[in-house]
Amino acid sequence: MARILQTGIIQQNNTADIEDNKNRLAKKIRELAAQGAELIVNQELHDSLYFCQVETTDNCNLAINIPSSTTDFYASLAKELKVVIVTSLFERRAPGLYHNTAVVFEKDGSIAGKYRKMHIPDDPAYYEKFYFTPGDLGFEPINTSVGRLGVLVCWDQWYPEAARLMALRGAEILIYPTAIGWESSDTLDEQARQREAWITIQRAHAVANGLPVVSVNRVGHEPDPSGNTNGILFWGSSFVAGPQGEFLFNAPSDAEIETVIDIDMQRSENVRRWWPFLRDRRIDAYNGITSRFLD
Numbered sequence: 001m002a003r004i005l006q007t008g009i010i011q012q013n014n015t016a017d018i019e020d021n022k023n024r025l026a027k028k029i030r031e032l033a034a035q036g037a038e039l040i041v042n043q044e045l046h047d048s049l050y051f052c053q054v055e056t057t058d059n060c061n062l063a064i065n066i067p068s069s070t071t072d073f074y075a076s077l078a079k080e081l082k083v084v085i086v087t088s089l090f091e092r093r094a095p096g097l098y099h100n101t102a103v104v105f106e107k108d109g110s111i112a113g114k115y116r117k118m119h120i121p122d123d124p125a126y127y128e129k130f131y132f133t134p135g136d137l138g139f140e141p142i143n144t145s146v147g148r149l150g151v152l153v154c155w156d157q158w159y160p161e162a163a164r165l166m167a168l169r170g171a172e173i174l175i176y177p178t179a180i181g182w183e184s185s186d187t188l189d190e191q192a193r194q195r196e197a198w199i200t201i202q203r204a205h206a207v208a209n210g211l212p213v214v215s216v217n218r219v220g221h222e223p224d225p226s227g228n229t230n231g232i233l234f235w236g237s238s239f240v241a242g243p244q245g246e247f248l249f250n251a252p253s254d255a256e257i258e259t260v261i262d263i264d265m266q267r268s269e270n271v272r273r274w275w276p277f278l279r280d281r282r283i284d285a286y287n288g289i290t291s292r293f294l295d
Contacts, residue, residue, distance in 0.1 A: 003265045005146055005173070008032030008040040008083075010258045011238045011251050013220030018047050018062075022070075026077055028258040033081035035260045039146045041086045043218040043238075044154045044179040045100070048090075050218070050234075054226045055130040063092035066114065071103060079109030084144045086151060088177040090131075091116070100132045102151045102177055104142045113142030117153040118162065125183055125224065125232055128155070139165035147172040147265060150211070154178045157198070157215065161289070163205035167278075172265060174205055178217040178238075184230035195235050195253070203245035210243045210272040212263050219256060243271040 010028050014021050025046060032040050045051075047070065051059040064070045070089065078085045084107055091101035091114075100117035116135030120128045139162055141148040150171025156162045157176045166174060180198060182191045206213040219236035238251040240261045249261045272278065288294050 002267075005263045005265050006036045006038050006260050007214060007240065007263050008035070008037030008258065008260045009214065009216045009238055009240070009249075009251070010040070010042050010046075011216060011219050011236050011256055012043060012046065013256050014046070014049055014218060014222070016049055021047055022073060026073075029077055029083070029085065030081060032258055032260055033083050037083055037260045039084045039086070039144075039149075041175055041214050041216045042088060042177060043216045044088045044177040045090060046088055046177070046218070049222050050179050050232065052128050052131060053125045053222070053224050053229075053232065055127045059131065060092075060098065063090045063098050065092050066101065066103060067111070071105075071111070074103070075105050075109040075111070078105035078107060082107045084112070084146050084149075086149070086175055086177065088153060093133075097133055098131055099135060100128065100153055101135075102153055104144060104149060104151060107145055112144045113140075115140070115142065115151045115153065117156060119155045119159055121155045125229060139169065141166055141169055141171040150174045152176055154180065157202050157205075160205060160208065163209055167209035167211055171211065172268065173263070174209070174211050174213045176202065176213070176215040178215055179234065180217060181232040181234035183232065191235075195237060199237065199239065202239075203241050206241045206243055207245040208277060210268050210275065210277065212243055212248075212265070212268070213241045214263075215239055217251075219254065243268045
């Protein structure tokens with residue numbers, strides 16, 4: 001018998017006005033809940049602009065404590081609307097110690113759990129190592145009333161090891177809050193290759209693990225505060241895939257969207273019976289996987 005999880009996603013174009021970003025998110029969360037959403041997933045670092053385009057300690061002032069008035073804001077929404085909400089926040093753990101942290105709120109407003117981003121990029125316009133300490137909570141699913149959520153964050157989505165460990169620990173769904181886009185010098189062909197690679201790798205995680213995947217990206221142009229580049233055009237394209245990698249929903253690359261997608265959570269059981277990849281893994285032959293490189 002199907003077990004349908006009504007999942008809301010929010011793909012938003014952010015501005016420098018944090019309160020406006022949060023209030024627009026709250027409005028959309030309410031709309032999705034009214035449409036029947038039980039789980040609502042937001043994009044990466046959804047309260048602000050993507051500040052990692054530049055390296056400046058002033059941006060550390062954006063970090064928030066957990067708990068704080070910011071977590072209270074989302075907790076109250078979860079409690080009011082009786083939904084599970086996946087958020088993505090800039091966590092101030094201690095002076096000078098920060099994480100890129102997903103916080104999951106239960107339907108009663110409590111914090112069901114959090115995940116600190118494990119893989120931290122350091123690419124042009126994505127200077128995350130300047131701000132974020134790598135996560136230390138491991139690849140642990142978060143137990144909620146709607147299931148065991150395998151929450152990962154953005155750069156984590158390129159690593160099959162992360163998805164696999166979440167699956168091996170009993171995750172029922174993989175969730176990726178994301179902030180990724182094009183730099184202005186990328187050719188149209190290169191833009192297409194990057195976006196398709198991003199979609200393909202995550203669909204592969206769905207297939208390899210027999211799990212649905214929810215990937216929620218931001219959208220719109222955000223300028224480079226330094227003026228050294230023309231900024232980032234975030235490519236949207238949020239999507240939901242089933243456990244065979246089949247598309248259940250595709251968002252546009254150039255517009256905001258909030259919608260509810262029905263995910264059949266029971267389907268993973270059948271897919272894993274047809275394709276028993278976990279059964280056939282050669283765990284006796286994988287010792288090298290924890291090496292940096294095998295010379």
